[in-house]
Amino acid sequence: xxxxxxxxxxxxxxxxxxxxxxxxxxxxxxxxxxxxxxxxxxxxxxxxxxxxxxxxxxxxxxxxxxxxxxxxxxxxxxxxxxxxxxxxxxxxxxxxxxxxxxxxxxxxxxxxxxxxxxxxxxxxxxxxxxxxxxxxxxxxxxxxxxxxxxxxxxxxxxxxxxxxxxxxxxxxxxxxxxxxxxxxxxxxxxxxxxxxxxxxxxxxxxxxxxxxxxxxxxxxxxxxxxxxxxxxxxxxxxxxxxxxxxxxxxxxxxxxxxxxxxxxxxxxxxxxxxxxxxxxxxxxxxxxxxxxxxxxxxxxxxxxxxxxxxxxxxxxxxxxxxxxxxxxxxxxxxxxxxxxxxxxxxxxxxxxxxxxxxxxxxxxxxxxxxxxxxxxxxxxxxxxxxxxxxxxxxxxxxxxxxxxxxxxxxxxxxxxxxxxxxxxxxxxxxxxxxxxxxxxxxxxxxxxxxxxxxxxxxx
Amino acid sequence: xxxxxxxxxxxxxxxxxxxxxxxxxxxxxxxxxxxxxxxxxxxxxxxxxxxxxxxxxxxxxxxxxxxxxxxxxxxxxxxxxxxxxxxxxxxxxxxxxxxxxxxxxxxxxxxxxxxxxxxxxxxxxxxxxxxxxxxxxxxxxxxxxxxxxxxxxxxxxxxxxxxxxxxxxxxxxxxxxxxxxxxxxxxxxxxxxxxxxxxxxxxxxxxxxxxxxxxxxxxxxxxxxxxxxxxxxxxxxxxxxxxxxxxxxxxxxxxxxxxxxxxxxxxxxxxxxxxxxxxxxxxxxxxxxxxxxxxxxxxxxxxxxxxxxxxxxxxxxxxxxxxxxxxxxxxxxxxxxxxxxxxxxxxxxxxxxxxxxxxxxxxxxxxxxxxxxxxxxxxxxxxxxxxxxxxxxxxxxxxxxxxxxxxxxxxxxxxxxxxxxxxxxxxxxxxxxxxxxxxxxxxxxxxxxxxxxxxxxxx
Numbered sequence: 001x002x003x004x005x006x007x008x009x010x011x012x013x014x015x016x017x018x019x020x021x022x023x024x025x026x027x028x029x030x031x032x033x034x035x036x037x038x039x040x041x042x043x044x045x046x047x048x049x050x051x052x053x054x055x056x057x058x059x060x061x062x063x064x065x066x067x068x069x070x071x072x073x074x075x076x077x078x079x080x081x082x083x084x085x086x087x088x089x090x091x092x093x094x095x096x097x098x099x100x101x102x103x104x105x106x107x108x109x110x111x112x113x114x115x116x117x118x119x120x121x122x123x124x125x126x127x128x129x130x131x132x133x134x135x136x137x138x139x140x141x142x143x144x145x146x147x148x149x150x151x152x153x154x155x156x157x158x159x160x161x162x163x164x165x166x167x168x169x170x171x172x173x174x175x176x177x178x179x180x181x182x183x184x185x186x187x188x189x190x191x192x193x194x195x196x197x198x199x200x201x202x203x204x205x206x207x208x209x210x211x212x213x214x215x216x217x218x219x220x221x222x223x224x225x226x227x228x229x230x231x232x233x234x235x236x237x238x239x240x241x242x243x244x245x246x247x248x249x250x251x252x253x254x255x256x257x258x259x260x261x262x263x264x265x266x267x268x269x270x271x272x273x274x275x276x277x278x279x280x281x282x283x284x285x286x287x288x289x290x291x292x293x294x295x296x297x298x299x300x301x302x303x304x305x306x307x308x309x310x311x312x313x314x315x316x317x318x319x320x321x322x323x324x325x326x327x328x329x330x331x332x333x334x335x336x337x338x339x340x341x342x343x344x345x346x347x348x349x350x351x352x353x354x355x356x357x358x359x360x361x362x363x364x365x366x367x368x369x370x371x372x373x374x375x376x377x378x379x380x381x382x383x384x385x386x387x388x389x390x391x392x393x394x395x396x397x398x399x400x401x402x403x404x405x406x407x408x409x410x411x412x413x414x415x416x417x418x419x420x421x422x423x424x425x426x427x428x429x430x431x432x433x434x435x436x437x438x439x440x441x442x443x444x445x446x447x448x449x450x451x452x453x454x455x456x457x458x459x
Numbered sequence: 460x461x462x463x464x465x466x467x468x469x470x471x472x473x474x475x476x477x478x479x480x481x482x483x484x485x486x487x488x489x490x491x492x493x494x495x496x497x498x499x500x501x502x503x504x505x506x507x508x509x510x511x512x513x514x515x516x517x518x519x520x521x522x523x524x525x526x527x528x529x530x531x532x533x534x535x536x537x538x539x540x541x542x543x544x545x546x547x548x549x550x551x552x553x554x555x556x557x558x559x560x561x562x563x564x565x566x567x568x569x570x571x572x573x574x575x576x577x578x579x580x581x582x583x584x585x586x587x588x589x590x591x592x593x594x595x596x597x598x599x600x601x602x603x604x605x606x607x608x609x610x611x612x613x614x615x616x617x618x619x620x621x622x623x624x625x626x627x628x629x630x631x632x633x634x635x636x637x638x639x640x641x642x643x644x645x646x647x648x649x650x651x652x653x654x655x656x657x658x659x660x661x662x663x664x665x666x667x668x669x670x671x672x673x674x675x676x677x678x679x680x681x682x683x684x685x686x687x688x689x690x691x692x693x694x695x696x697x698x699x700x701x702x703x704x705x706x707x708x709x710x711x712x713x714x715x716x717x718x719x720x721x722x723x724x725x726x727x728x729x730x731x732x733x734x735x736x737x738x739x740x741x742x743x744x745x746x747x748x749x750x751x752x753x754x755x756x757x758x759x760x761x762x763x764x765x766x767x768x769x770x771x772x773x774x775x776x777x778x779x780x781x782x783x784x785x786x787x788x789x790x791x792x793x794x795x796x797x798x799x800x801x802x803x804x805x806x807x808x809x810x811x812x813x814x815x816x817x818x819x820x821x822x823x824x825x826x827x828x829x830x831x832x833x834x835x836x837x838x839x840x841x842x843x844x845x846x847x848x849x850x851x852x853x854x855x856x857x858x859x860x861x862x863x864x865x866x867x868x869x870x871x872x873x874x875x876x877x878x879x880x881x882x883x884x885x886x887x888x889x890x891x892x893x894x895x896x897x898x899x900x901x902x903x904x905x906x907x908x909x910x911x912x913x914x915x916x917x918x
Contacts, residue, residue, distance in 0.1 A: 029617035157892070158488035160840050195892065355814075355871050357841070381619050382816070382871075384843035412814050412841075412871060414892045433616070433654065433873045 020451065023308065024377045024444045030302050031440030037298035038432045040068055041291055041353075045284040045427040052281035053321035054086030054252045061277050062255050065318050068297060069259035073304060076262075079255035082331040084321040086252045087114055089281055090245030093218055094122065095189070099238035102231050107224035109189065110282055111244045112173065113205035113324055115217035118187065122243030123148075123216065125186050129232055132172065133179050145184030148240050150232070151176040152191045152225055162195050162413040163351075166420075169193035170204070177217035178208045187216040187242050191225040196418040199223040203280050204421045205324055216244050256328045257318040261300055265311040270336070271450060272315050272346035273299050273442055276322035276329075276394050279425075286427045288420055291353030291435050293318045295409075298439035299446060310450045312344055319394035322350070329394035337401040345449050347407040347442055348392025352420075353435035354411035358385030359445065362396070363405035370454040371405060377448060383441060385410060405455050407445070409438055479910065482767065483836045483903045489761050490899030496757035497891045499527055500750055500812075504743040504886040511740035512780035513545030513711045520736050521714050524777050527756060528718035532763060535721075538714035541790040543780040545711045546573055548740055549704030552677055553581065554648070558697035561690050566683035568648065569741055570703045571632065572664035572783055574676035577646065581702030582607075582675065584645050588691055591631065592638050604643030607699050609691070610635040611650045611684055621654050621872040622810075625879075628652035629663070636676035637667045646675040646701050650684040655877040658682040662739050663880045664783055675703050715787045716777040720759055724770040729795070730909060731774050731805035732758050732901055735781030735788075735853050738884075745886045747879055750812030750894050752777045754868075757898035758905060769909045771803055778853035781809070788853035796860040804908050806866040806901055807851025811879075812894035813870035817844030818904065821855070822864035829913040830864060836907060842900060844869060864914050866904070868897055 044064060051057035062079065069077040095109040111117070128143060129150040130136045136149065151172045155165045170193045177188035192202035199221045208214045220228065231238055257277065263269060275292020279285020296316040303310060320328035336343060347359070358378070361368050372386045390396070391406035398404060411434075419425040449455060503523060510516035521538065528536040554568040570576070587602060588609040589595045595608065610631045614624045629652045636647035651661035660680045667673045679687065690697055716736065722728065734751020738744020755775040762769060779787035795802060806818070817837070820827045831845045849855070850865035857863060870893075878884040908914060 028619065032616045032619070157491045160487065160491070160896075162892070355873050414814050414896070415890050418890070431874050431877070433621070437619075437873070 020448065021377055023447060026306055027302055027444045027447060028381050028437070028440035030306055031298065031436040031443065032433060034436060035432060036301060037294040037439055038435055041286065041294045041430065042427050044290045044294070045286045049284040050281040051277065051279050051285060053084035053254060053278045053324055054249070055281060058254060058278055058320065062257050065257045065277060065293060065297065069316070072259065072301065074259045074261055074300060077259045080258055080332065080335065082254055082256060082320055082327050083251045084254045084327050085324045086249040087324060088247055088249065090117060090247055094241070094243040095218065095220065096241045097228060097231055097238055098241055099231055099235045101235040105227060105231065107228060108199050108201050108221040109218040109224065110201040110203045111246045112177065112190065112203055112217040112219055114208070115177065115206055115246060116214045117245040117247065118216045118243050120245065122241055123186050124239055124241045126237065126239050127232060129229065133175060136179055136183065141183045144180060147185055148187045148189060148242065149176070149180035149185045150189045150228060152229055155195050157195070162417045165195055166193055166417050173204050173219065174207045177206045177215060178212055181213035181215040185215060189218055189220050189240070192219045192222055194222060194417050194420065197222050198424070200422040200424045202420060202422040203282055216242060218242065218244060254320045256320055256332055259297065259300060259316045261303055261310060261314045263312040264309045267313050269312040269342045269344040270315055271312050271344050271446055272317055272395060273446060274317035274319055274394055275349050277318040278321050278323050280323055280421050282423050283421065283425045284427060286425050286430050287352035287416065288425055289322065289350045291430060292349035295349050295353065295435065295439040295442060299443040302439065302443040308447060312450050314446060322393050326393055330397045333397035333400055336398065343398060343402045343404050345405050345446070345455055346391070346395040346398055347409065347445065348395045349409040349438055349442060350392050350394070351409065351411045351413065352416040353430050353438055354415060355434045356383050356409055356411050356437050356441040358383045358387070358410045360387060360389035360391065360408040360410050361405060362389065362391040362399070364403065367405040367455050371407065373454070374445065374448050377444065378441070381437065381440070409442055411438065479907065480836055482906060485765055486761055486903045486906060487840050487896070487899035489765055490757065490895040490902065491892060493895060494891060495760060496753040496898055497889070497894055500745065500753045500889065501886050503749045503753065504745045508743040509740040510736065510738050510744060512543035512713060512737045512783055513708070514740060517713060517737055517779065521716055524716045524736060524752060524756065528775070531718065531760060533718045533720060533759060536718045539717055539791065539794065541713055541715060541779055541786050542710045543713045543786050544783045545708040546783060547706055547708065549576060549706055553700070553702040554677065554679065555700045556687060556690055556697055557700055558690055558694045560694040564686060564690065566687060567658050567660050567680040568677040568683065569660040569662045570705045571636065571649065571662055571676040571678055573667070574636065574665055574705060575673045576704040576706065577675045577702050579704065581700055582645050583698055583700045585696065585698050586691060588688065592634060595638055595642065600642045603639060606644055607646045607648060607701065608639035608644045609648045609687060611688055614654050616654070621876045624654055625652055625876050632663050632678065633666045636665045636674060637671050640672035640674040644674060648677055648679050648699070651678045651681055653681060653876050653879065653881070656681050657883070659881040659883045661879060661881040662741055675701060677701065677703060713779045715779055715791055718756065718759055718775045720762055720769060720773045722771040723768045726772050728771040728801045728803040729774050730771050730803050730905055731776055731854060732905060733776035733778055733853055734808050736777040737780050737782050739782055739880050741882050742880065742884045743886060745884050745889050746811035746875065747884055748781065748809045750889060751808035754808050754812065754894065754898040754901060758902040761898065761902040767906060771909050773905060781852050785852055789856045792856035792859055795857065802857055802861045802863050804864050804905070804914055805850070805854040805857055806868065806904065807854045808868040808897055808901060809851050809853070810868065810870050810872065811875040812889050812897055813874060814893045815842050815868055815870050815896050815900040817842045817846070817869045819846060819848035819850065819867040819869050820864060821848065821850040821858070823862065826864040826914050830866065832913070833904065833907050836903065837900070840896065840899065868901055870897065
């Protein structure tokens with residue numbers, strides 16, 4: 001009799017597992033069969049290209065996503081105020097090699113975020129090439145003063161994960177210009193941090209210490225970096241004329257855009273799913289991160305269409321200002337704490353809308369293990385990895401207040417840094433099915449986490 | 460003492476495993492750091508676009524790949540004669556809807572391989588729409604005779620694997636026109652078997668029974684299929700004017716192109732790595748399957764550059780005529796047997812140059828298990844699946860003679876059927892890193908299979 005009971009319990013458990021897999025499968029099938037998020041991304045890219053924080057395009061993107069969610073039969077849609085930086089690129093940059101041997105050669109460059117300009121007359125100076133900061137330090141002030149420093153570090157393609165390739169390069173973009181400034185350089189040109197060899201420059205923010213000198217700083221396309229390298233090798237006396245006119249205006253009021261489905265049992269516990277709404281001003285921001293926003297909204301659509309009533313409140317958040325100062329993410333976490341909210345789980349999509357491979361988890365070992373136990377639900381959908389790692393820039397500030405599990409959607413990384421932070425990040429580089437699998441993956445993990453209560457009590 | 464010995468043996472085993480992983484890692488890193496195969500693919504796509512069997516472009520592709528391998532310090536490079544079909548599309552197809560309600564509308568269509576033409580005057584006939592062969596049979600001769608049958612079956616996007624989406628569609632392309640012909644139809648228009656919604660038609664071969672009627676048959680783009688569907692719904696009396704002029708010439712002499720690195724210990728045992736050199740005549744054939752050919756050659760380059768001396772002979776084969784009659788693959792297997800060759804392992808890349816996910820294996824359960832034991836070497840490189848399934852169309856005929864293990868490189872499938880058999884299969888849709896990971900994956904599994912002798916004695 002006890003044996004029979006045991007068998008019945010096991011069968012019930014099996015049926016339960018089976019029925020959850022059926023919900024997961026229905027979620028993915030729904031995602032793959034829909035083009036709503038994809039078509040909304042098309043409109044976002046076409047109408048709000050270059051939506052850097054503080055720009056009219058960013059304001060339009062706020063309104064567009066608010067309208068999308070308002071039309072979706074959600075329980076509430078609202079804006080969360082946040083003051084954001086207001087840095088402007090100014091006029092298109094000019095960079096010209098002037099060589100007595102090779103003549104004049106234009107380079108495709110783009111100012112780095114937060115860098116100052118050369119003024120309308122530009123600067124002209126000889127060039128010194130280094131591949132890392134140590135080489136710069138060895139040159140010292142004597143070798144650098146009144147020169148333009150050319151940081152030329154090539155990608156190491158031997159890494160499988162292109163985030164590792166990028167990590168090896170981005171340090172120079174962050175710290176190179178400030179270091180060059182400290183030695184008296186007049187400007188800095190940084191080879192774009194990209195896996196591609198094309199003629200697009202890739203921008204991104206650069207960092208200056210408070211009180212440190214800020215000099216005109218640009219990224220040069222990888223093709224341009226090769227031209228400059230070759231010409232320098234043949235004519236070390238060449239100079240570069242550089243003209244950039246970025247400027248900064250006072251911070252402006254902007255918004256995180258939020259839509260919610262309220263929980264049926266534990267409405268006070270929040271599950272956040274998000275991406276960031278701002279992009280760089282030179283880019284349609286399709287993969288980075290228009291897609292992450294549209295996928296997050298799509299999670300709510302899938303819950304509604306599949307008739308899944310979550311126990312907890314699911315909140316889709318379009319964060320503002322990820323690219324420059326992460327004000328939106330910080331404000332979101334601060335307000336959560338100040339308002340006494342309970343947060344249960346958060347996930348972000350900001351690694352491009354490529355085929356999902358798994359989840360990266362920032363959590364205690366117990367919560368990581370609980371999330372890893374969900375892997376079998378995802379392997380039929382091509383996802384094989386749930387591992388400890390970073391989550392997302394915008395949700396990470398929740399860790400300041402909550403001992404909760406944060407996750408990032410991990411996607412195939414091979415193409416991401418071909419387009420990241422460049423004019424090459426266009427809608428036509430997004431594949432509908434790859435993007436929609438991401439919507440499905442996030443909806444499925446939220447469903448499982450919520451339904452199975454695997455992350456312990458809320459906080 | 461025996462304990463110490465055991466520990467030493469275990470350590471030796473561990474070091475061995477460790478050192479094979481190091482070779483695997485070196486292979487992948489080499490692949491990712493090279494652009495040789497990628498740049499050769501660029502030339503192949505630019506100079507031999509439309510290299511259907513029997514065409515001048517196919518002949519040029521034979522010579523191009525022969526020259527590449529001749530310049531590579533291989534042990535031998537040679538051509539293997541094969542007579543191939545010589546079907547020509549003729550002039551660009553014309554398809555026009557003629558409706559009293561909607562006026563005239565051009566459709567993007569392309570003749571299906573081996574179909575006959577309408578003759579220079581074209582045909583004009585009313586249209587009947589079906590979504591499968593059962594519906595056609597229900598209409599019967601009464602409903603079909605003297606009409607153009609429009610096979611309009613939409614993709615079921617709910618499948619994760621797009622080969623499953625394709626499988627559900629391609630049967631109509633294979634069998635629909637012959638079935639329509641048997642009921643007296645004058646022509647057939649088949650919705651392209653694709654996951655995309657664009658205006659490219661996707662061709663492919665269609666099958667007629669020996670002695671059966673062959674009627675003019677075309678694929679229409681998915682966008683065109685939607686136009687036709689809508690107009691038919693509003694005007695069932697519309698007709699279509701169709702003009703196609705394909706024709707067939709006598710078979711011509713062509714070649715499989717072969718390069719070898721001879722084995723250092725077991726040179727008589729062959730390991731084959733291949734792709735097919737022909738493409739459809741409307742396509743650059745970048746993913747299908749120029750990339751597979753260049754990856755196969757790249758396997759030899761990697762062995763040479765990494766100084767890996769295989770025990771067995773590794774043979775890269777560019778198969779001719781995969782798309783129409785698979786003559787190259789059949790000839791290769793027939794000659795292998797007739798020449799008394801021993802074959803140990805074969806692998807093909809013909810699923811697009813996307814990020815590798817694993818291997819599909821056609822082998823006995825023992826050999827499958829042996830290959831599955833290699834999975835841990837591949838997980839650091841993002842490959843998580845080794846499963847029983849088909850290998851490749853060109854190497855499959857080896858099964859006629861050998862009880863050997865055959866494998867196919869499994870790649871991310873999401874984008875493949877957006878471009879397969881269409882003018883959309885262009886070089887710029889190939890990502891260098893994704894393609895190179897495929898070269899690395901095939902080189903690595905060949906290295907492991909050969910070095911570890913895991914497939915038993917040769918045959």
